[in-house]
Amino acid sequence: MRARIKKFLDSGTLFVWFCGTAVAASLLLVGGVLLLIMVNGLGFFWPHALVDLTLTDGTHVLGELKGEEVIPYSETPAFPEGKTRVRLKVGNRDLYGLDFRWVDTDQIVSAESPKDVAAFERREWGNFYGRIREVSRGGDVVASGNQEGWKALQPLIEQANDLHEEIEHLQRDVIGDINYDIEETRLKIRELELSGQHEPQEVAELQTATKQLETQYEKHVATLRKLSRQLDEYAVILVETNGREKQLAVGQIVKALRPNDMGFVEKILRYFMNFWSVLSEEPREANTEGGIFPAIFGTVMMVLIMSVAVVPFGVLAAFYLREYARQGLIVRVIRIAVNNLAGVPSIVFGVFGLGFFVYAVGGTLDTLFYPEALPTPTFGTGGILWASFTLALLTVPVVIVSTEEGLSAVPREYREGSLALGATKFESMLRVILPCALPGILTGLILAVARATGEVAPLMLTGVVKLAPALPLDHHFPFLHFERKFMHLGFHIFDVGFQSPNVEAAKPMVYVTTLILVMVVIVLNLSAVALRNYMQKKFKASAV
Amino acid sequence: MMRRFVLAHDTSRFFSKRIVSVSFLFLAIGIGSAIQSGAASDSMVDPAWKSYSQVSGVSGNLNSIGSDTLNNLMTLWAEGFRKEYPNVKIQIEGKGSSTAPPALIEGTAQVGPMSRQMKAKEMDKFEAKFGYKPTSFPVAVDALAVYVNKDNPVKCLSMEEVDAAFSKTRRRGHSVNIDTWGKAGLDGNWKSTRVSLYGRNSASGTYGFFKKKVLKKGDYKDEVKEQPGSASVVQGVTEDRGGLGYSGIGYRTSGVRAIPLSAKSGAGCYDPTFANASVGKYPLARFLYLYVNKAPGKPLPPLVSEFLKYVYSTAGQNIVIKDGYFPLPQTLITKKLGEM
Numbered sequence: 001m002r003a004r005i006k007k008f009l010d011s012g013t014l015f016v017w018f019c020g021t022a023v024a025a026s027l028l029l030v031g032g033v034l035l036l037i038m039v040n041g042l043g044f045f046w047p048h049a050l051v052d053l054t055l056t057d058g059t060h061v062l063g064e065l066k067g068e069e070v071i072p073y074s075e076t077p078a079f080p081e082g083k084t085r086v087r088l089k090v091g092n093r094d095l096y097g098l099d100f101r102w103v104d105t106d107q108i109v110s111a112e113s114p115k116d117v118a119a120f121e122r123r124e125w126g127n128f129y130g131r132i133r134e135v136s137r138g139g140d141v142v143a144s145g146n147q148e149g150w151k152a153l154q155p156l157i158e159q160a161n162d163l164h165e166e167i168e169h170l171q172r173d174v175i176g177d178i179n180y181d182i183e184e185t186r187l188k189i190r191e192l193e194l195s196g197q198h199e200p201q202e203v204a205e206l207q208t209a210t211k212q213l214e215t216q217y218e219k220h221v222a223t224l225r226k227l228s229r230q231l232d233e234y235a236v237i238l239v240e241t242n243g244r245e246k247q248l249a250v251g252q253i254v255k256a257l258r259p260n261d262m263g264f265v266e267k268i269l270r271y272f273m274n275f276w277s278v279l280s281e282e283p284r285e286a287n288t289e290g291g292i293f294p295a296i297f298g299t300v301m302m303v304l305i306m307s308v309a310v311v312p313f314g315v316l317a318a319f320y321l322r323e324y325a326r327q328g329l330i331v332r333v334i335r336i337a338v339n340n341l342a343g344v345p346s347i348v349f350g351v352f353g354l355g356f357f358v359y360a361v362g363g364t365l366d367t368l369f370y371p372e373a374l375p376t377p378t379f380g381t382g383g384i385l386w387a388s389f390t391l392a393l394l395t396v397p398v399v400i401v402s403t404e405e406g407l408s409a410v411p412r413e414y415r416e417g418s419l420a421l422g423a424t425k426f427e428s429m430l431r432v433i434l435p436c437a438l439p440g441i442l443t444g445l446i447l448a449v450a451r452a453t454g455e456v457a458p459l460m461l462t463g464v465v466k467l468a469p470a471l472p473l474d475h476h477f478p479f480l481h482f483e484r485k486f487m488h489l490g491f492h493i494f495d496v497g498f499q500s501p502n503v504e505a506a507k508p509m510v511y512v513t514t515l516i517l518v519m520v521v522i523v524l525n526l527s528a529v530a531l532r533n534y535m536q537k538k539f540k541a542s543a544v
Numbered sequence: 545m546m547r548r549f550v551l552a553h554d555t556s557r558f559f560s561k562r563i564v565s566v567s568f569l570f571l572a573i574g575i576g577s578a579i580q581s582g583a584a585s586d587s588m589v590d591p592a593w594k595s596y597s598q599v600s601g602v603s604g605n606l607n608s609i610g611s612d613t614l615n616n617l618m619t620l621w622a623e624g625f626r627k628e629y630p631n632v633k634i635q636i637e638g639k640g641s642s643t644a645p646p647a648l649i650e651g652t653a654q655v656g657p658m659s660r661q662m663k664a665k666e667m668d669k670f671e672a673k674f675g676y677k678p679t680s681f682p683v684a685v686d687a688l689a690v691y692v693n694k695d696n697p698v699k700c701l702s703m704e705e706v707d708a709a710f711s712k713t714r715r716r717g718h719s720v721n722i723d724t725w726g727k728a729g730l731d732g733n734w735k736s737t738r739v740s741l742y743g744r745n746s747a748s749g750t751y752g753f754f755k756k757k758v759l760k761k762g763d764y765k766d767e768v769k770e771q772p773g774s775a776s777v778v779q780g781v782t783e784d785r786g787g788l789g790y791s792g793i794g795y796r797t798s799g800v801r802a803i804p805l806s807a808k809s810g811a812g813c814y815d816p817t818f819a820n821a822s823v824g825k826y827p828l829a830r831f832l833y834l835y836v837n838k839a840p841g842k843p844l845p846p847l848v849s850e851f852l853k854y855v856y857s858t859a860g861q862n863i864v865i866k867d868g869y870f871p872l873p874q875t876l877i878t879k880k881l882g883e884m
Contacts, residue, residue: 072695072785073733087798094866100798102694125866171630179603179631217631218600224630286619286867376605381652460639467619469626469633485635498773499638501616501868504797 034518041515044508045274047259047267050117050129051088052241054109061103062117062129062241063088071104079106089505091119091127092240099126099505115261116146120238121254123284126505133237133245142234149236153256156234160251167227175220180476182213190372278512287466287496288506292513297471298384298464298486299453299520305388305482306395306452307445313392314399314448315441321400322407323429335404342397350458353390358382358462378483382463384472385482390462391455395448402447406440407433435535442532446525453521456490464491489517588818588865592874596628596857602850603631607653610637610644611749612773613792614657614832617684620863625854632847641749648837649673654848656835659686659749659792670837679838681880682831683855685870687793687816688754689802690828691781698728700813702806703827706758709739709788713762718809725786742780742789743768750774753830754790790828794868818870832869838884849884856881 008014048064055061066087074083085104093099120128132149135142135156143152189206192198231251238246262270281291317338325331362379370378379385410433418428456464465485472484497503497510608618615638622634637643637653644656645666662670662678670678690706692698701709705728708718722728726735743764744751751770755761771777774791781787782799793816796802804813807827814820814827821829834852838844844852854860861871 098796098798102798171626175630182603182631214600221630228627284623286616286623376607377652381607465635465637466615467622467634467636469635494772495615498771498776498779499612499615500775501792501794502797503775503779503795504799 037511037514037518040508041511044512045271045278047119047257047262047270047274049113049259050119052112052114052117053088053103054111055103055107056109057107060241061088061090061101063090063101064119064129066100068105089127091129092125092246093502093505094125095240095244095246099502113260115258116150117241117260118150118256118258120256122248123252123254126285126289126502128238128240128246130238130240130246133239135234135236135250137234150256150258153236153250153253156250157253157256160231160234160253161255163227163231163251167224167231170220170224170227175217175224176470177476178213178217178220182210182217185210185213187372194371279516283467286500287492288500288502288509292489292492292516294468294471295487295489295492295513296516296520297473298468299489299517300524301472302384302388302391302459302486302488303449303453303524305384306391307449309389310392310395310399310448311441311445314396314444315403317396318400318403318407319429322404323425323433338397338400342401345457346394346455347457347461349390349394350461352393353386353458353462354382357386357389362386381483382461382485383483384463384486387459387463387486390458391452394455394458395451398447398451399441399444402444403437403441406437406443409440410436438535439532442528442535446528446532449524449528450521453517453524454490456488456494459488459491464488466491466495489513489520493517588871590861590871590874593858593861593871593877594874596854596859598628599846599850602629602846604633604847606632606634606655606847606851607647608634608636608655608657609639609647609653610655610657610835611641611659611832612638613641613659613686613748613750613794614638614683614834616794617832617864617867617869618657620867621851621855621860624859624863625851628854629850634851640745640747641752642747644835645670645678648678648835651837654836654845655851657683658833658835660753660830661833662835674837674839676840678835679883680833680835681852681855682872682876683834683852683860684832684864684872685818685821686830686832687821687826687870688750688757688790688828688830689793689796689816690805691778691787691789691791691796691800692803693781693785693787694799694801695785696725696730696801697734698725698730698803700804700806701728702809702811703758704809706805707760707762710741710743710754710764710768710790711759711762712765713759715760715762716758737786739788740784740786741765741768742777742784742787743770744774744777744791745770745772748774750791754828757828757830758790792869796868821870822873829870844884852884853881 050062051065053061066089068084068086070082070084072082075081076083083104083106085102086108088101088103089099090096090101091099117129117131120130122128131146132153133146134144135149135152143149185206189203189210192203192206232249234250235247236250236253238248240246257270259267278291279296280293282293283295284290321331321334358379358381362377362381362383366374366378366380414432414436415428418432419425423431463485465487468485468487470481470484472481472486473479474481493510493513496506496513500506606622608622615636618636618638622636626632626634638657641658641660644653644658645662647653648656649670656678658680661680667677690701704716704718705722707716708714708720709722709728712721714721720727723739724735725737725739728739730737743754746752755764769780771780771789774795777789777791778795778797778800781789782797793802802816804815805827806813812825814825816826816828820826834855836844836848836852843849856872856877861877864871
């Protein structure tokens with residue numbers, strides 16, 4: 001027996017099992033986290049059925065079922081395992097005060113899912129669940145009753161959404177452009193004044209230009225107001241399940257659904273439409289509703305700027321350490337320091353970024369190049385450039401280490417061969433060693449991207465905001481606006497999850513945002529992997 | 545009348561006596577009249593609010609740095625304000641009330657939302673740079689609620705008991721340290737359930753307000769779990785059956801219950817409702833402020849003053865209600881608008 005155990009141990013099978021278990025455990029954990037996020041996040045887009053519960057006191061509760069639990073310590077002879085209660089999303093926040101409600105199951109007399117109830121997604125106050133009493137236009141009833149009203153409402157909502165689009169276009173594009181020009185002229189005037197030597201004529205010209213722009217602005221604002229009034233043209237009276245009424249403008253409704261009356265295919269279609277609208281729309285209601293497009297955009301753009309900054313920086317440092325520097329104590333110390341840098345908490349980098357980039361560099365840039373805008377800081381406040389640079393600092397050790405790995409993997413014969421053929425050290429490094437080390441460099445980039453995308457703490461100090469008024473990229477010269485503040489998926493999760501007042505209603509949004517953040521990381525990584533494979537293939541071919 | 549001064553902070557003697565005491569006097573008067581007019585309709589809406597009317601020539605950037613309690617409210621106001629002035633850019637950072645004074649001093653923000661009043665030290669720093677004090681504008685009323693898990697049957701806690709639960713110094717003089725729910729008067733399996741405390745981090749104005757008003761500047765227990773946001777306090781209490789935490793009333797969810805509080809043990813218990821907060825019966829009502837840099841005798845920049853006017857309009861105050869806080873009566877608004 002003992003001999004057999006010894007033999008088993010010596011054979012190493014146990015160790016194989018041990019390793020296998022470790023891999024399985026980590027896969028299981030990662031899979032579990034992803035599954036949790038997916039289960040919670042993907043359900044968000046599904047049009048959930050509405051149930052109408054009749055309670056023992058005769059009142060009704062209408063909403064989406066959101067789970068059931070056993071009331072702790074509630075065992076009674078009638079309920080030996082304890083009573084249960086269900087959680088419903090009842091919406092109608094303006095009427096009920098809260099979006100969610102717990103109902104004890106022993107209070108429920110009957111449960112139905114009537115086909116004629118609808119879920120109205122509103123621009124304010126969250127969802128409304130109920131029926132339609134009447135649709136009216138300026139006090140005149142257009143359609144009364146639930147069925148008639150429903151038919152009349154659908155085209156009106158579409159109309160209102162078109163109007164909203166038009167308003168948004170006017171606000172963001174047309175008026176946005178005018179504002180941009182006005183601000184530019186204001187700065188030009190200020191610049192001329194500051195320089196002390198200007199023709200009064202020049203200033204006067206600019207001032208007339210501003211006047212013209214302002215007239216244009218007034219004209220567009222008048223149109224805007226007209227459109228906004230059109231939104232309020234039609235009103236609808238909704239009634240919740242207990243008969244309380246709520247009147248609102250049709251322009252307030254984003255969409256109306258009758259989930260109990262929808263077929264499976266229709267629901268799937270709706271699912272993808274909802275998914276797309278979250279990806280592509282702007283947030284509403286202090287980020288708890290609507291989409292997260294600006295946050296996705298900000299995250300991707302920040303990572304791209306960071307990559308552009310970190311790669312040359314890290315690669316040059318690694319080349320020096322590996323190829324030029326005399327290997328000795330100092331280089332060893334530097335290497336240890338670089339490795340330790342990777343272990344510094346990210347918030348420390350954030351503080352450094354704030355002190356160095358934002359206040360020192362940014363402040364100096366402002367006094368040198370943007371005196372006309374002061375006291376409003378241009379670069380002297382957090383912005384996407386400083387956030388990217390801070391993250392570049394944070395991730396540069398990763399790039400250095402993996403580039404060095406890549407360099408050390410280049411066979412000695414390559415260097416010697418290149419030198420023997422008469423190439424200088426610089427030439428052989430550029431033509432021979434760098435291409436061979438590229439996979440290592442790109443591996444470093446992949447790791448850096450993964451680390452940077454998920455990082456939030458340093459960003460909070462260097463330029464992330466809850467709601468950024470404009471994207472850092474637009475059609476105004478110079479297109480990329482490095483000084484602008486931006487939104488970020490990671491911060492969005494923190495903000496919605498920890499700071500939004502209606503945290504219960506916002507919870508699905510947190511999961512959705514997390515899911516999308518994970519997807520963004522995966523997409524960014526896959527593109528880096530694809531780039532690496534492409535490079536490898538290309539250089540293999542050229543080496544032959 | 546004095547009773548209503550419960551709302552007032554007792555540090556006013558340290559600084560800016562005039563601004564603070566005047567505004568509180570008016571709050572007391574204003575809210576008194578609001579109750580008379582609003583009691584019948586059972587609604588928080590003051591019919592005297594005025595709708596906002598646009599003026600021309602408002603444009604530019606507005607930066608706001610400060611309280612996280614006010615973060616959402618600021619964002620909602622910003623969304624509404626931008627509908628009136630599409631040419632205005634508003635950027636909001638909310639990491640705690642303590643971040644507002646430095647931002648106002650540095651000029652990185654024109655508006656500093658705070659969920660407490662500025663401390664004397666912060667005032668002094670501001671004055672040292674500009675030669676005058678910053679101006680505060682109360683913009684909403686918040687009832688700081690004490691939350692327990694939804695299953696917790698506790699009926700009412702006195703301020704002494706809350707102090708004895710959260711503080712290790714017990715300055716309010718409660719005889720025992722409340723570390724189990726049994727010591728707060730609960731029976732059955734609750735008797736031995738430990739009180740699990742949730743609070744805010746020290747940058748938060750809510751932390752400071754609670755410390756001053758409830759703990760009488762005593763020290764928090766070490767086991768208070770400091771949370772990065774008000775919503776996470778509520779989340780913690782939702783998941784933790786023995787949980788006890790404090791946050792603004794706007795953060796209430798179906799998973800927690802805001803318990804009635806009494807100002808003294810034996811005194812009446814009052815729910816954190818608008819009516820109770822307005823007349824000062826609820827002991828933990830407070831103002832939420834916007835601080836601005838206003839030189840005496842000079843008007844505010846048009847952008848800032850229009851933003852404040854928007855906040856004080858029907859639309860602005862309805863947003864306050866939407867976000868779960870309590871709006872201001874028109875009398876106080878008129879008074880503050882006059883100061884601008």
